[in-house]
Amino acid sequence: MNPHERKLTLSVLGASDWLKDYPEAMRAQLVDEGRMVHLGIGEWAQAEGDDRSGLFIVIDGALHSYCAAPGDRAVMIGAVAAGTVLGHATRYSGGPRLVTAVCVEPSALLEISEAALDRVAARFPEVWRAIAGFAYAHTRRTLRMAAEVISLKPRERIAARLLAAAEGQPKEDVPVLRISQELLGEMMGLTRKTINGHLIAFEKAGLVRLGYGEIELRNIPGLKLIANSE
Amino acid sequence: MNPHERKLTLSVLGASDWLKDYPEAMRAQLVDEGRMVHLGIGEWAQAEGDDRSGLFIVIDGALHSYCAAPGDRAVMIGAVAAGTVLGHATRYSGGPRLVTAVCVEPSALLEISEAALDRVAARFPEVWRAIAGFAYAHTRRTLRMAAEVISLKPRERIAARLLAAAEGQPKEDVPVLRISQELLGEMMGLTRKTINGHLIAFEKAGLVRLGYGEIELRNIPGLKLIANSE
DNA sequence: ATCAAACTGTTACAAGAGTTACAGTTCGTA
């Protein structure tokens, strides 16, 4: 790994929610034990197979994660950006992988094998605690998504999902989501037609502004009202 | 804690997926550091407040877990039986609780505070690893539920949910789910009417047999076909 | 044995999403 890449990787780890409160030296060892993987558009970073059964930390680029559903369907779960942890320590979660991640931009991932994790844990046992930390964060996000889908009607769900997507974005006054209506529909189990109809209604109400492949959220409180169906 | 209760607790921990591969001594310390909580029907075991911010392990009884969704709704997530971990180490997941658990039978829970966890971790750092383990398991289950809800239509979803519920049961030739159609609907975001209609269709097709407050799965492969919408 | 509570089966109507198909835009590339 070249010095520049190493520096970038360290800064991404240092800024990530799940590692930022742990010792610098632990992050450095994770980087040193890890291996940089570069993937092009369309390539998969999946956590199956032997040598690739550890963690992947997204350093640069963007991926979409999919989850297998009954009947050989793939459901898009969400967009994955820098700082996110992908894959899982199979020793715990054993069995089929949870999500399949596909690159939508050329991406750089830090791969940390289970063996490497064990070596880090020998010096820093608290690394398991950090891992428990992001596992919790994943659970929280997933649970929230499931609760949304179960309880909300499509119109409310669309509003809730837009807000959730905006939360992950760097903070701006007017968040802009770069996502097609097609993909949005796929993520929520709705057809593009349905998404489109509601988005146009939102636009007429001044809540959003629609562009080509992007959605501008102009009225966050208004969207929250709809998500809460009040 | 009386000796009998202590023995029961140890055996539940020893049989649980997430602790069974860890040292007996670690489980014993968890029991010793923990505190037994007895709850009656209708009482809540929720992971908020200060002294109750640690983990709860269900030793006996049964609870239903609910998740808060936007708009002050509560979605029933699932039934919780002995051996399951509830609540969460708030240091990680901070913010509002993930689930609210309500007793449906008189239950006994082992409460392990964060401070107690820290004490256990001083001797057994791998306890964090065990915690990461069940957090993964929770994520896997939740993700699967979300993927089901997103991708499957109601009829397929009902079949998939019946099968998933049967998996958690002790293995029998003909699994019998003790759950009302009302509750089933609440868990899946469908009305009782919809559930009822599909269940009757399943019964006519010989896939299930309906009883008062119970559903007998008579043809697992057939249900799988429907879940996969083939 | 009786009664109330909980649960299941059924109806009719209205609202909403899915399907399919086509036309008009925007974008990147040759």
Added chain:
DNA sequence: TACGAACTGTAACTCTTGTAACAGTTTGAT
């Protein structure tokens, strides 16, 4: 500049679900 790919806007129609209301059944407690 011209072209094709990807994306958005729109329409007619069908099918399913939600809503609301009511009757019949089972269960468990008094």
